[in-house]
Every structure is written in structure tokens, then in C-alpha cells.
Amino acid sequence: MRLALTLALLALVPITAGAAPGKVIPQVCWIEYSATDLPGAMGGQGITEMKVWHSTFSGVLVRHPKGDILIDTGLSPDALAEVNELPKNERTFGQGIVKSAESRIYPPQALAKAGEGGADLKAILITHAHYDHMGGALTLTAPVLVSAAEKQWIKAQTKSPTIVPPSMADRLSSRLQGIQYDSGAYMGFAQSKDYYGDHSVVVVPLPGHTPGSQGVFLNLPGKRVFLIGDTTDTLEAAYRGLPKSDVVRSATDFVPELADRQAAAIARFHRAHPDIAIIPAHDRTAYAVAFGQPFACTAAAPRR
Numbered sequence: 469m470r471l472a473l474t475l476a477l478l479a480l481v482p483i484t485a486g487a488a489p490g491k492v493i494p495q496v497c498w499i500e501y502s503a504t505d506l507p508g509a510m511g512g513q514g515i516t517e518m519k520v521w522h523s524t525f526s527g528v529l530v531r532h533p534k535g536d537i538l539i540d541t542g543l544s545p546d547a548l549a550e551v552n553e554l555p556k557n558e559r560t561f562g563q564g565i566v567k568s569a570e571s572r573i574y575p576p577q578a579l580a581k582a583g584e585g586g587a588d589l590k591a592i593l594i595t596h597a598h599y600d601h602m603g604g605a606l607t608l609t610a611p612v613l614v615s616a617a618e619k620q621w622i623k624a625q626t627k628s629p630t631i632v633p634p635s636m637a638d639r640l641s642s643r644l645q646g647i648q649y650d651s652g653a654y655m656g657f658a659q660s661k662d663y664y665g666d667h668s669v670v671v672v673p674l675p676g677h678t679p680g681s682q683g684v685f686l687n688l689p690g691k692r693v694f695l696i697g698d699t700t701d702t703l704e705a706a707y708r709g710l711p712k713s714d715v716v717r718s719a720t721d722f723v724p725e726l727a728d729r730q731a732a733a734i735a736r737f738h739r740a741h742p743d744i745a746i747i748p749a750h751d752r753t754a755y756a757v758a759f760g761q762p763f764a765c766t767a768a769a770p771r772r
């Protein structure tokens with residue numbers, strides 16, 4: 469299916485920008501920390517339709533009666549110092565990433581734009597432990613939930629880092645909690661974690677980009693979203709099952725062949741479930757399709 473047509477089909481339910489917190493729950497909000505435009509070809513191997521990659525550093529806030537969570541947190545205020553702790557290839561790539569997000573805000577400010585206080589969070593859920601997803605957690609105090617495999621990997625990285633800055637891992641170590649996928653099979657995935665126990669937020673393993681990368685389904689009436697972290701960088705790559713561009717793949721994919729297979733699996737998933745809005749973590753267009761504009765929140769129920 470062509471990208472434009474798919475995007476049109478995914479323009480789903482109305483959005484309530486700046487909806488009053490607590491009035492309608494659960495609710496999900498697009499939280500954006502930074503945005504930048506990159507060449508389309510950087511967004512995956514063999515990209516043809518996307519001329520410009522509208523890249524973003526974003527997260528998603530879930531407001532829920534059982535406690536609010538923030539999924540992914542962007543870069544830390546010390547991001548440049550952190551990437552300078554990494555080996556040469558990852559350091560050079562990381563310096564470029566941090567520079568591309570020079571004009572950025574951090575979770576406390578970003579959450580405030582959606583009417584949320586950082587202290588209101590019950591937890592922070594991280595798709596994977598890269599500095600551009602986990603670093604912003606340093607500006608908050610809530611527990612940081614990663615997959616059990618990712619937690620182990622973070623610990624190992626403190627001794628021999630490749631892409632997790634040791635200082636970041638150290639500073640977060642006491643707050644890290646490993647998620648057990650104990651909720652059974654879900655949507656074709658052999659394992660899952662139904663976070664609230666009501667199917668509104670379901671976490672599934674997506675190893676490859678990192679050992680414990682995970683995806684998150686957000687299920688709201690009239691809207692279903694699948695956050696795929698960095699399994700692909702862009703929607704076109706997700707729909708076509710494309711591996712990452714060489715420069716991104718070599719600097720960021722932990723097991724590139726497994727990451728490639730996961731990208732292909734996402735494309736198969738999309739063909740089987742075209743009604744579910746897939747959001748690669750760095751594709752601004754994908755968030756815009758699902759949420760409209762940054763800091764907008766979806767209503768849980770159809771609006772009157």
C-alpha cells in the first residue's frame with residue numbers, strides 16, 4: 469500500500485488539544501522534545517517515497533486511573549558529555565544526533581505543555597536504553613521500566629560500553645526495573661505484558677535494535693497505536709520492512725541481522741493489521757497522523 473494512502477486511512481478519531489487532565493481517562497498525549505529534518509534516504513535502506521525524513525525525539529504520556537506513565541524521554545541535559553563516553557563510531561554518530569537536537573526541551577517542560585507534572589508519573593516506560601530515549605529520565609524521579617533483558621544489558625554496558633553511556637546507566641541504576649512478560653501471547657507475539665491489566669497498554673518484546681527493545685500497543689476506543697521504538701526509523705521503512713540506512717544501522721543496531729528481521733516482521737504485521745497506527749519513535753509524520761499535533765491528547769471515548 470502506498471504511503472500517502474495508508475496515512476490517509478490512519479487519520480483516525482478526533483483529538484482534544486490540551487484536554488483537561490483527569491476529565492477523560494485513560495488518555496494518551498504526544499510529548500515532543502525536539503524535531504529536525506533529515507534526508508529521506510537516512511530513514512531506511514531503499515527509501516523511495518520519503519524525500520525528507522521529518523525526524524523527532526518524542527514520547528507518549530498515558531493518563532490512566534491506575535497511574536500515569538511516560539513512554540520514552542528523549543535526551544538528557546548532559547547528552548553531549550554522555551555520548552563522549554562512547555567508543556569512536558558510536559561517539560561520532562551520537563555527537564551528530566545531539567547536535568541535531570540542539571534546540572530541545574526536557575520531560576518536565578514537555579509534560580507541562582500537556583498539563584502534566586513530572587511528579588505525577590507513576591513510572592517511565594522505555595522502549596530501549598539508548599541515550600535518546602532514556603536520557604531524559606534523569607530529569608524525573610519515577611521508576612524506569614525496561615525489559616528484563618535490557619536491564620541486564622545496561623548493567624553489562626557500564627563495564628564495557630558500546631552505546632549506553634556509563635554515567636547515565638550509573639545514575640539510573642537504582643531506579644531501573646525489569647518488566648516480566650507474564651501476560652501470555654498477544655497479537656502474534658509469543659509474550660506480552662498487559663501493564664494495567666485492562667489491555668490499554670500492552671508491551672511486547674522486539675529485540676534486535678537492542679537486546680531488550682520492546683514495542684507498546686496503546687488500545688483506546690476508536691484508536692489503536694503500536695509504538696515500535698527504533699525497530700524502524702520511519703513509516704516507509706515499517707510498511708516496506710526495510711533495514712535501517714547503513715550509517716544508522718552500523719552505529720545503532722545491536723544485532724543488525726535480527727533488527728532487519730524485526731523490520732520485516734513489522735511490515736507483515738502492518739499488512740495483517742492495517743487499521744493499527746504504527747509509530748516508529750523518530751518519525752514525526754507518524755505521530756502527526758495518530759495525534760494531530762505535539763502535546764495533543766486523544767480522548768478515550770468518542771466525543772459528543
Ligand SMILES: [Zn+2]
Pocket residue numbers: 598600601698749750
Ligand atoms: Zn532512537
